[in-house]
Amino acid sequence: MSDRARRGRPGHDQQTVLRVAIELFNRQGYDATSMGDLARELGLTKSAIYHHVPSKESLLERALDEALDELSAALDRVQADTDATPAQRLRLAVRTSVVVLAEHLPAVTLLLRVRGNTPAEKNALSRRRDIDHRLAEMVREAAAAGEIRTDVDPLLASRLLFGTVNSMTEWLRGDVDVERLADAVATLAFDGLLRRE
Amino acid sequence: MSDRARRGRPGHDQQTVLRVAIELFNRQGYDATSMGDLARELGLTKSAIYHHVPSKESLLERALDEALDELSAALDRVQADTDATPAQRLRLAVRTSVVVLAEHLPAVTLLLRVRGNTPAEKNALSRRRDIDHRLAEMVREAAAAGEIRTDVDPLLASRLLFGTVNSMTEWLRGDVDVERLADAVATLAFDGLLRRE
Numbered sequence: 491m492s493d494r495a496r497r498g499r500p501g502h503d504q505q506t507v508l509r510v511a512i513e514l515f516n517r518q519g520y521d522a523t524s525m526g527d528l529a530r531e532l533g534l535t536k537s538a539i540y541h542h543v544p545s546k547e548s549l550l551e552r553a554l555d556e557a558l559d560e561l562s563a564a565l566d567r568v569q570a571d572t573d574a575t576p577a578q579r580l581r582l583a584v585r586t587s588v589v590v591l592a593e594h595l596p597a598v599t600l601l602l603r604v605r606g607n608t609p610a611e612k613n614a615l616s617r618r619r620d621i622d623h624r625l626a627e628m629v630r631e632a633a634a635a636g637e638i639r640t641d642v643d644p645l646l647a648s649r650l651l652f653g654t655v656n657s658m659t660e661w662l663r664g665d666v667d668v669e670r671l672a673d674a675v676a677t678l679a680f681d682g683l684l685r686r687e
Numbered sequence: 688m689s690d691r692a693r694r695g696r697p698g699h700d701q702q703t704v705l706r707v708a709i710e711l712f713n714r715q716g717y718d719a720t721s722m723g724d725l726a727r728e729l730g731l732t733k734s735a736i737y738h739h740v741p742s743k744e745s746l747l748e749r750a751l752d753e754a755l756d757e758l759s760a761a762l763d764r765v766q767a768d769t770d771a772t773p774a775q776r777l778r779l780a781v782r783t784s785v786v787v788l789a790e791h792l793p794a795v796t797l798l799l800r801v802r803g804n805t806p807a808e809k810n811a812l813s814r815r816r817d818i819d820h821r822l823a824e825m826v827r828e829a830a831a832a833g834e835i836r837t838d839v840d841p842l843l844a845s846r847l848l849f850g851t852v853n854s855m856t857e858w859l860r861g862d863v864d865v866e867r868l869a870d871a872v873a874t875l876a877f878d879g880l881l882r883r884e
Contacts, residue, residue: 519716577881638880642871649858650851650875657850674839678847682879683835684774 504542507532511549512596520550520600521607547610554604554614557597560590561621569624577637580628581676587655588672592662599659625652651679701739704729708746709793717747717797718804744807751801751811754794757787758818766821774834777825778873784852785869789859796856822849848876 510531514523525546529536543549564586568579591598606615626648632638638647655675707728711720722743726733740746761783765776788795803812823845829835835844852872 637882639874639878639882642875642880646868646871647875647880650854650872651880653854653857654847654851656857657847657854660850660853661846671843674843675847677836678839678844678879679875680879680881681836682875682877682881683839683844683848684877684879685834685836 507539507542508549508552509596511546512553512600515550515553516596516599516603520546520611547608550600550608551610551613553597553600554610557590557594557601558614558617558621560594561587561598562617564590565621565624569628575637576628576631576635577680580632580638581680583625583628584651584655584679585672585676587652588658588675589668591655591658592666592668592671595659595662595664602656602659622648622652654679704736704739705746705749706793708743709750709797712747712750713793713796713800717743744805747797747805748807748810750794750797751807754787754791754798755811755814755818757791758784758795759814761787762818762821766825772834773825773828773832774877777829777835778877780822780825781848781852781876782869782873784849785855785872786865788852788855789863789865789868792856792859792861799853799856819845819849851876 507528511523511528514528514531518527523546525536525539528546528549529539532539565583568582568586571579571582574582601614601618604611604614604618606612626645629638629644629648629651633640633644633647658675704725708720708725711725711728715724720743722733722736725743725746726736729736762780765779765783768776768779771779798811798815801808801811801815803809823842826835826841826845826848830837830841830844855872
């Protein structure tokens with residue numbers, strides 16, 4: 491019997507372990523969650539879990555990479571769209587951030603709670619800062635192009651814009667029309683709440 | 688010697704204990720903070736602390752009440768302004784929420800992290816929900832008055848609006864021009880990021 495067959499479907503099982511781990515980390519905190527808790531939640535023995543994953547930190551790492559890889563790839567796609575104006579690219583960046591957040595909600599929620607105690611967390615914080623810098627740079631470009639208001643500091647505008655997006659982890663639950671949600675967020679952010687005559 | 692004189696200046700000392708407790712709760716989490724940690728941080732004995740406050744939960748309660756009382760009182764003032772239109776009141780509510788958040792940053796930060804494990808936390812969550820309902824109602828009134836856009840659901844607009852304000856606890860530090868900040872947040876929220884011709 492091959493090693494793969496003996497383990498059942500390891501690909502599937504690793505995904506299940508990761509999903510449940512992210513859910514536990516979000517519910518009770520990463521530090522407060524043990525591999526024993528995870529085993530109990532999965533109805534497995536601890537040694538069965540170590541069959542799939544080497545350590546708790548490797549689960550955290552994979553969860554944070556999931557969120558960061560998706561956000562980076564989305565920004566890459568937006569920035570490659572050189573036909574769009576800077577403000578159009580920024581609007582796309584807002585939309586696509588909402589979509590990534592909604593489609594990878596548990597992983598993004600975990601990412602936004604990271605405070606940086608372990609190497610995996612420090613690395614994730616550093617990657618998150620890079621993404622924030624890219625977004626702030628997009629706001630500056632749109633301001634320099636005269637497309638967005640310049641009476642609000644671009645760094646402040648960038649923080650508020652993506653603070654709005656990130657705040658959605660506080661209340662967003664599955665089963666949402668992601669595209670409509672992304673449109674609503676972009677509309678409010680760019681066009682404002684006031685009704686125009 | 689009166690009880691008061693024997694204890695030194697209890698009013699002052701209680702405030703110091705509360706400030707340091709809030710700072711510790713925010714830094715390492717309420718559950719993970721012991722009265723022993725607080726004593727060490729203050730350079731006091733544990734019994735000296737119990738001289739000032741009956742329990743850890745009473746410190747949490749006072750911190751959460753500080754944030755909630757300020758937010759409620761600010762909303763009361765805004766809603767009493769019946770000369771203003773619904774959208775003007777909503778704009779004032781956004782401005783004043785920013786001011787309260789900036790001026791009571793540690794207490795508001797603690798409030799926004801509460802997850803509701805103890806009676807004090809459950810009570811705070813219930814008061815916070817009441818405030819959220821009042822804000823959502825103000826958005827609905829402004830929509831009904833035709834002053835704000837109706838193509839975005841008022842509940843969603845309300846969540847995004849105050850999600851933006853609350854997200855400021857992630858990066859705001861002291862030494863900020865609070866009134867300018869409140870103006871910038873209200874301008875972006877109501878008028879949008881786009882430059883108008």
